[in-house]
Amino acid sequence: MTAPPAGRSPAPVKEPHAMNLFADIRALVVKALTDMTESGVLPGGLDLGNVTVEPPRDPGHGDMATNAAMVLAGPAGARPRDIATALAARLAEDPRIDQAEVAGPGFLNLRLAASVWPDLVRAALTADGFGRSAMGQGAKVNVEYVSTNPTGPVHVGHVRGAVFGDALASLLAYTGHEVTREYYINDGGAQVDTLARSAYLRYLEAHDLSVDWPEGSYPGDYLIEVGEALKSEYGDSLVGKDEGEWLPIVRPFATDRMMDLIRDDLAALGVRHDVFFSEKSLYGTGRIEAAIADLEGKGLIYKGTLEPPKGKIPEDWEPREQTLFRSTEYGDDVDRPIRKSDGAWTYFAPDIAYHYDKIERGFDQLIDVFGADHGGYVKRMKAAVAALSENRVPVDIKLAQIVKLWKDGEPFKMSKRAGTFITLRDLLDQVGPDVTRFHMLTRKNDAPLDFDFDKVLEQSKDNPVFYVQYANARIHSVLRRAREAGIAVDESALAGAVGALEHEAEIGLARKIAEWPRLVEIAARTHEPHRVAFYLYDLASDLHALWNRGNEEPALRFFQEGDAATSQAKIALARAAGVVIGEGLGILGVVPVEEMR
RNA sequence: GGACCGUUAGCUCAGCUGGAUAGAGCGCUGCCCUCCGAAGGCAGAGGCCAGAGGUUCGAAUCCUCUACGGUCCGCCA
Structure with a gap:
């Protein structure tokens, strides 16, 4: 978000709640269904949880579609199209709905009134963080990430998890969670x-x-x-x-x-943590013992001998009695040792104690970000948290898959001896934090990622980082040009100047902007910040498309020479897109640029 | 032997608590532009969603089995 111009009247009053068009229309659908139940059109006791309102795949189907009739047909004992027809009649009474049309197997396609779009643009310009959501209801979430051994500088293999965890934490904070960013220092071994x-x-x-x-x-x-x-x-x-x-x-x-x-x-x-938790602090303080005692009290600790792993028996294998945690009780494949044969704790024991500590600190939800090579620990950690919290605290463990480095068109092999070992510092020196962060989020966390030192710096459409930044720079170039022409382009002036969107390409951009609050919630719910990066690319793509049309059709240009009022109205749309880019990049921890150099 | 992750266009990958004719970029083909609103634009071809069953109004999405690839598998952290 851009700071308000200095020396001006007070900042515009911000709306407390951002407009989420999809949530609003869904609420309208639910209200209509409730009315239908009350008037006897539908039976009582229906579960409306599966009713969705979403953008249709084909824009020709309208602005939104709901599956209500299909979802409810079975439980209500009615035909989908009958429900849809009755629902359509009620929805059409709302001023925001221009047309409700039954289609296909029972979809209800909605065309929104033209007035919805200027309202949306205004909302984006005036909301205090357009897209922010109260979804999390203040739930306390602990996100643990990076947690590298304190034995040297951060190397490139840790970067993906660092960026992922940080962006996920921001995303959850953005959606109404109370987030603690935490680093577990492995200083006990x-x-x-x-x-x-x-x-x-x-x-x-x-x-x-x-x-x-x-x-x-x-x-x-x-x-x-x-x-x-x-x-x-x-x-x-x-x-x-x-x-x-x-x-x-x-x-x-x-x-x-x-x-x-x-x-x-x-x-x-750009990664920071709120809490650095020392593994060592668990030793000699009775904290490991307390956690194990908790499990013992639940009958989950016993002495026993494990079967050798089938198919791959270690050479020095011999049956040995150990102290074991009954993790199979909570979905693990085998019970896990918590003490070595010399009586010392295994690595797992302090890990249990650490998670016990998190639970005791009152978190409603735990998230651990591990490297893919720790995939084998997921089940036992989940088992430990489930046992300790008696299934009250969910823990989600996200694995950051490997990053393949490329340079000069070929795979780049790291070798300590050859001096080609890449540290985070090297990476930042070569490509900078913004490019690094954005690029690390252009894949789902559990899919491998290519990082090509040359391509990530390329200034072309193939490079998502550049493409999104360029869209933002274009928006700011219009703002600069308007200011030079003496046109007010602060958010409140633009909000006051928004007019009807006339062209389909403009409405298309507004529609994409309307998806932002919904996208944010989906990304937060699934713990998948990469969705934000993909969305921003799509949004940028729509903006560029509209911009390019301005080359052919001057009437579509945001800046209209000699016409301040029209310029303001059109720039309002561009700036609304810029607001969303700023919000989105903010979540990813990327600084938006206002000018390409 | 087992567990986890993956398998979607020639390549790299998205795909929403299961929704309509499965999307994007690259590459390919054709047309347009050479304009600082620059660091190209528009259009087109290209798919058995690894395979086989199942669940249901409906499956790339959920379940089972199989194939292929990656990671991991008692005292290491």
């Missing part, structure tokens, strides 16, 4: 010891001591400055000491530095 040992070697190097790098350590350059920092903090007091002495000092020091690094990387991508 052996890999942070490895990190600490590697940092210690860098510390020794900072004292000009030569060191051997054992297999499996982290030799990355990013630890050099950690070694330097250790030196300036502790001087040479850690040199030559036993590991038992320096490890408790170096480990938190190094992980804190890594988290700073990660936070900076993510900030550059």
Whole structure:
């Protein structure tokens, strides 16, 4: 959204609720059906939940269609077309309905009155966030994403999950959920010891001591400055000491530095979290024990021996009694161990405790974003949450599929040794956060994604990022031109100037704008932010089409030379589209551009 | 052996709690434009929605089986 012009009268009063044309008309249909029940045309007790009002596939069928008659025919014991005919008569009484026509097997096609479209454009211009929805009713949702090990910079493999989780969180916030964005720091396992040992070697190097790098350590350059920092903090007091002495000092020091690094990387991508939750904080504080005790109280913990996995028996397999969580009780395939044979917790145990903590914090809904390689953990996590919350708290686990990198027309292989390992930083340096974010959302989260370093920067129609930004830039170019001609184009002036939309191409664009509030709700309900990206592409496409027609038919141009009133009316439509682009890109975390360079 | 995800136009992919004649971009074919309202436009061809059953007024969408591809599969995180 553009800030109101400085030095002007107060910002226009915003409508508290955005107009959702599809919801409004659906409410009208439901009202008509209720009336029909009351007057005995339909029997009582019908479930109207499956009644939909949606855009018809074929625009020739009108502006909207409802399936009410077909859905209710069975339960009501009536013929679809009879219900549709009766419903049509009632709907036609509403001023917003121009025509209601029974079609096909019992569809009711609705043509809306011409006055609906200027109302819609006005609503888009004056709403406080056109498309915002109260759907979530303030439900508390926890979205956990990124959660990379704090052992180094964020690399490209984590980016998709980061962008996805962030956009999903924004989408849910936009639709009336109370969202907490959370990062689980995996700082409890052996890999942070490895990190600490590697940092210690860098510390020794900072004292000009030569060191051997054992297999499996982290030799990355990013630890050099950690070694330097250790030196300036502790001087040479850690040199030559036993590991038992320096490890408790170096480990938190190094992980804190890594988290700073990660936070900076993510900030550059525009990703931020509200809560950073430390796995380590679960150990030695009784919190894991408390979570396991909860399961134990439900009879879900037992000692037993698992069958070896069929078809792929590990070489060193031997039957062994372990402490197990009865996850099969909640849909998992096998029960899962929560203790290693040496008595220590498995990774799963703190995970259970972490989710227990989320449940205790009172979230109504949990969402975890994992990498695709963690697909095998979905069932057990779901089982744990179901058991701990006694099926009260739903958890949705979204997997971010792999990203295939392309460069110079061929697959780009990453290799640490060849120095072609791509970090988030590299990516941002090369293509920037906006292109990265948008492109990462041009596929469904669970489908593989191609990321071509050359194509994502291409300025052409094939590139969705460019295409949407270009649409916005065109809108702003009209606004600039109008301002230069002394025409007021602030939202309230435009809202006051909206007139009837005359041309089919204009109505088509308005129709697309009307779909926005509906699309937002669908995307939020399905936890699929990519739908927003696809919608924006379609919207941009409609805007470009109208713009191009202006080349042939000057009457369709948004800016009408020497005619301020007509210009305002037409620019109002363009700006309404711009409002939606701004809202949509905002959800995706992409900054709209007002000018192409 | 099992689990999860996927399979839609030549290619890359959308497809709404099950709706009407399954869409977009690229590529292909034809026409138009060379205009800074620039970084092309319009139109067309192209489909057994992997296959087979089932559910129902209606299935790309839900269920079962099969085929193919990817990921994962007791102490790693």
